[in-house]
Amino acid sequence: MKPRRIGVAYDATLTDRAGMADAHEDIVGTVDAVAAALRSRGYDAFRLPVARLAEVRRTVRASGAEVVFNLVEELEGSSLAEAAVARELERSGAGVTGCPAGAIGLCLDKERTNALLSSRGLPVPRGRVFHEAGPAGGLEYPLIVKCLREDASLGLGDASIVRDEASLRDRVAWVRDTFGQPAIVEEFLEGREFNVAIAGPRPVALPVSEIDFSTMPAGKPRFVSYEAKWQPESVEFRSTVPVCPADLPPATAERLRRLATRAARLAGCRDAARVDIRTDAAGRPHILEVNPNPDLSPDAGFARAARVHGWSYEDLIERLTLWAWKRRTRAGDPVASRALRG
Template sequence: MTTDPSTSHVCLVADTVTQHDASFANRTLEFTEATYLKAVVGGLTDAGFRVTHLDSPGALAAQAPALLREDAVVISLWSGTRTRTRRTLVPSTCEGLGLRYVGADAYSAIVCQDKDLAKSYAWRHGIAGPAGQVVDPGRPFEPDPRLTSPFVVKPLAEGGSIGIDQRAFCPGWEEAARQVATLQEALACPVLIEEFLEGDEVSICLMGADGDSAQLAAVRLDVEGFDLARGIWSMEVKKTLTRPTENTPITHALDPALLRACRRLFDSFEKVDYMRIDGRMTRDGFRLIELTPDVHLGPTASFAQSMASLGVEYPDMWRTLISLAT
């Protein structure tokens, strides 16, 4: 696929930081680091696109008339902070102003932002997740006796490992109660307690206009010197330990019924275009951790590496993504 950069304009919306400050309650951990922004702009440029970077939905709205005249395509890495609806702002702005964009619409974004809601949604399409309970701010914490330890305790609707350090792994209820209190004091947010899933960390990645035609590939995440199968992919492991990671293609090893369920789930969203279905391969099969339409699109991340396993190199990945704009 070739693209004429003189007539192909991509507007990239991203709030940026030079480098992440990997602290427990830092709400900018989902912002785009300078190295990531450079890699994305480089990939789009190599794919033949002219790129404009804007830093907010407000800037996007202000530039909408010029973008409409050029029939520009919008793609968002924008995170925002605090509000659970923040991932809806860019797609809603695009739809309200008639801009074409790539990625999840507002409905898809809000379903996936809430990790408990996402599990219920995935269950309807044949993908199971761990048992859990939600603790709302200001409500007394009452352990659900149906849950079996150990647990993972995390914010209900954050990303980027905000609020998830190694303390999120809780051997029992005493530790879980302590971590709930810590999160609610630091972030004033609903908290999700889930049964810990032991097993390989797997991302099933899809890209396309619908479930039937989407390109699908799965990778297993391995972290050098860290037993991820018995631990958690926390802020420290991601941001501060900087251990080498490897994304190993494993599509061929997965149950075809699971892959069909992933396609059905992907197809059920009216507009999503690309996403990761993240989970673990337990002794009972694949179990969902989260649905991730706001995937990391860097060249060494799991999504790009999964597409590379299908022969889709980084510039071609961008050409395909931009072709999905509506």
């Protein structure tokens, strides 16, 4: 027997942060798409708005949700709350989809994640954290300046790619002043960019996707900025075309899949994650980021890779739900145990 009531959790405050309006609109659309996919499979799926961290457990229990499909990416304007919400959901007694709180918290801090991966022999770009504007300190230009603790490409634009000290100082100061956090500055790799979707309770890699920058106007940096990810009317969005499966020799694709799988497992991810990889001028791959709980909208890269793998969107959403339900059973919930025995 399967679970019946599935709550699709999301940030009910949808607080406007700098540059996040488009992302918020996308999140609401994803909530409804996930609920529709579950209803098409016979589940009683409903919106489960989360407004305050202190009320998460009570909200879940009052809803009667047996599984919470976790789409909460922030709360009350703070992306740091994503891990805290996941932890409260895990304590609610319901099954919870997606990565655990520990993995979410780790991956949100790019410095800690890079240090972990590097310590285990996985390649990451050379870089360091800047708490204040300053010189490159041995890093080689061009550099990319990113927020230390944000995801969804927040804060990434053309000005994030810097080629001299003055531009570096300006961008680090902008990150600090706009987002109230340090910047992580890395050597910008001017090769190809790949995404590898990772799925399952013990993560395995789906087909590799590549970002095709061939139509990017001359002079614009070839990378996935905030505009490229969230603003369909922008030239950046139209010029970052995902291709899945990537046009790669089988041995190269398998190497990327193994690299991504190892990174996701080291970070503690499960169910759904995405590993972003970029090559240097010599074609050597480096891990840019490990993204727990990536965008699960029907037209996003994760769902696209799942379709190439042979799963429909409804298949993917149901699998995520049932993986969470089975974890609840293994944790010793007698109701879920009886249900799964049928």
